[in-house]
Amino acid sequence: MFAVATAPGFAAWAGAGTANLLCFVGSWFFTTAAWMQLTLSDRAARFEWSAAAVQFAGTVLFNLSTGAAVWAHAVAAERRYVWVPDATGSLFFLISGALAMMAVTAVTGVLELRSRDWRAGVVNLIGCVAFGVSAVAAFVRKDGVTADEWLANLGTFVGALCFFVAAVMELPRSQR
Template identity: 80%
Template sequence: MFAIGSTFFALATAPGFAAWAGAGTANLLCFIGSWFFTTAAWIQLVLSDGSKRFEWYSAAVQFAGTLLFNISTGAAVWAHVVLEERRYVWVPDATGSLFFLVSGALAMMAVFGVRELGRGDRLAAVVNLIGCVAFGVSAAAAFVRTDGVTEDEVLANLGTFVGAMCFLAAALIELPRTRSPGGA
């Protein structure tokens, strides 16, 4: 689910995509992707071990962040369709991004505090945290000044794209591996 949601976000914010497909399409893809993220985050929260505090807190904060992204991506679609704001493509909001940063830091604490985990688990946590930072950069770049101008629209979209690619990579690293019949 995280891989699917990340793919929607990456496609929507890929350089040149919004100019080619339109901001409405890009916003809709982010909205759809946000629901895959929320579903995955909910499953992760339900399956997290409450006795492992950092793991559970990371999942809970991440789930809350995905809900905030559902709201903000929905608002971007609404603004485009109803208010006819045709030039804006969704970028992570500051609060949702802050939740993702906190979640990513808690995940690092959970993963690096367990000795029996493999390199893949740790690599996924690091890549995920890099994605969280990229979403945070995107949110900061998307800040709208008092004159109504976005601080840095290119950096805002690039941060979202890089973050989505990191989340996709982390999700793929975490996919279960199948073993061949010979055990290799």
């Protein structure tokens, strides 16, 4: 839903309200998946569990950010209720992506291109960086203008696609 809402031209076609609503609904699926990942994580595997916990916290912040985007109408409200949770959540994603790569490399090695887990971790980390770029670009200045709306949407679009691809890469393979 994040990818659809921020796809080039979608907000112009469907309206900013529709794009914000799609992000808000998508954030609940995102948080549910993060909660599932956290509950299924091995607490003894410190990096794995920490990555899941930090990512879950980031998704909760995205719930706040996307919800505020649907209801915020003032520039001050956008900065405080939309951008701050978005930027903080994106920082949490960067931290969780780094922790996830530490967990994966502890098992597979630093550069293991043949490992599906390692490749998925890299794609996920690229998505984390893209969300971080999006958050920086989405800063709302005092005059009410977003610093770089195009880059903010592109970062969210790329980040969402990376998170989706990484999740698909981790799906269990059928055993034939």
